[in-house]
Amino acid sequence: MKLPAFELERYFARYEFKTEFNLCPSDCESFSLSELLSMADDESRTLWENLRLEYTESQGLPLLRKEIASLYTGLSSENILLAVPEEGIFLAFNSILEPHDHIIALTPAYQSLYSIPESMGCTVTSWPVREEKGEWTIDIDGLEALIRPTTKMIVVNFPHNPTGYMPTEKDFLKIIDIASHHDLYLFSDEMYRFLEFDEASRLPSPCTLYEKAITLGGLSKAFGLPGLRMGWLASQNSTFLNICAQLKDYTTICASSPAEILSLIGLRNKERILHRNRTLLAKNLKEVEKLFSEYGNLLHWTPPKGGSIAYPELKSDISIETFCQKAIEQYGVMILPGTVFGSVENRFRVGFGRASFSEALKQFAVFLKNWKG
Numbered sequence: 001m002k003l004p005a006f007e008l009e010r011y012f013a014r015y016e017f018k019t020e021f022n023l024c025p026s027d028c029e030s031f032s033l034s035e036l037l038s039m040a041d042d043e044s045r046t047l048w049e050n051l052r053l054e055y056t057e058s059q060g061l062p063l064l065r066k067e068i069a070s071l072y073t074g075l076s077s078e079n080i081l082l083a084v085p086e087e088g089i090f091l092a093f094n095s096i097l098e099p100h101d102h103i104i105a106l107t108p109a110y111q112s113l114y115s116i117p118e119s120m121g122c123t124v125t126s127w128p129v130r131e132e133k134g135e136w137t138i139d140i141d142g143l144e145a146l147i148r149p150t151t152k153m154i155v156v157n158f159p160h161n162p163t164g165y166m167p168t169e170k171d172f173l174k175i176i177d178i179a180s181h182h183d184l185y186l187f188s189d190e191m192y193r194f195l196e197f198d199e200a201s202r203l204p205s206p207c208t209l210y211e212k213a214i215t216l217g218g219l220s221k222a223f224g225l226p227g228l229r230m231g232w233l234a235s236q237n238s239t240f241l242n243i244c245a246q247l248k249d250y251t252t253i254c255a256s257s258p259a260e261i262l263s264l265i266g267l268r269n270k271e272r273i274l275h276r277n278r279t280l281l282a283k284n285l286k287e288v289e290k291l292f293s294e295y296g297n298l299l300h301w302t303p304p305k306g307g308s309i310a311y312p313e314l315k316s317d318i319s320i321e322t323f324c325q326k327a328i329e330q331y332g333v334m335i336l337p338g339t340v341f342g343s344v345e346n347r348f349r350v351g352f353g354r355a356s357f358s359e360a361l362k363q364f365a366v367f368l369k370n371w372k373g
């Protein structure tokens with residue numbers, strides 16, 4: 001297995017810590033260690049104060065797995081395996097897929113969701129998230145036509161990176177139904193869950209509804225705790241989780257012990273953390289929509305339905321790479337070209353989950369004002 005460069009991650013590696021204004025992060029504002037610890041209840045504070053920096057249980061701290069399982073109706077801690085989010089994708093695909101399998105995956109997409117299967121020798125059919133009448137959509141009715149005799153898995157990610165698209169619950173249940181009817185695995189990347197703009201539109205996690213569904217969750221985005229590197233796979237399928245656990249012995253073996261306790265504190269303060277981040281997102285979203293409407297001749301905004309990112313279009317013959325490069329080099333504003341998602345459209349990603357967003361947006365406005373494309 002030979003993996004290609006991960007274009008998005010390489011772009012971040014190049015610019016994230018060297019560019020003054022980051023206008024494309026995918027995470028929400030992070031918490032400081034002391035802020036997080038100040039939220040600890042008696043039990044987790046005692047665990048933190050007595051923490052030994054030892055190896056931890058390979059499946060994950062039982063108390064933490066119990067807390068994670070409570071996010072999913074009907075699941076218990078036995079249905080949860082801790083993994084770094086990115087590692088969870090790697091473990092799941094390597095546990096299920098074999099060369100010559102066929103999978104169906106949304107595009108554009110976070111690269112590992114299609115590059116890992118491709119590198120394993122699988123064939124990947126793109127299921128495009130596209131704009132129609134000013135809104136993001138996918139062709140749910142066309143899904144069955146993409147299925148082949150060798151199809152083993154459907155890969156989805158809602159709210160979607162980079163578009164912020166979410167199907168209705170009715171449409172999502174159709175996807176689960178199709179997977180179940182054709183006996184396919186359904187890998188559901190839910191890294192942006194809990195960031196739905198309308199909470200009533202939150203989708204059920206397929207791992208609660210279908211035996212061959214696998215959910216990827218984590219604390220990097222909605223919870224503003226990416227530095228903990230904490231995520232999990234949730235599934236009713238114990239055989240699948242056992243194979244992932246065996247494979248994890250070759251990746252990280254177990255989670256970091258401080259990260260486990262801090263994650264427990266984060267999850268036990270879920271409502272407070274999510275309220276803070278959703279409030280920030282709503283404020284930032286208004287600001288970015290206002291700026292984009294002012295520059296409607298140059299930029300086209302396609303509204304997200306959830307998440308902390310959006311995927312607008314540059315209405316110009318100038319390539320999106322040049323546009324982003326100029327923003328970085330001349331104005332110190334980092335935006336992410338759609339080419340890193342394998343997209344041929346002239347789109348770029350903006351991220352509006354951080355407290356520094358207004359400042360970065362102001363600088364982007366200066367760039368737009370002076371743009372002579």
Ligand SMILES: Cc1ncc(COP(=O)(O)O)c(C=O)c1O
Nearest residue numbers: 026084085086110161189191220
């Ligand atoms: C859709 C999606 N899945 C998985 C990940 C991986 O999460 P992490 O970087 O916390 O490992 C990301 C990160 O950006 C993502 O956007």
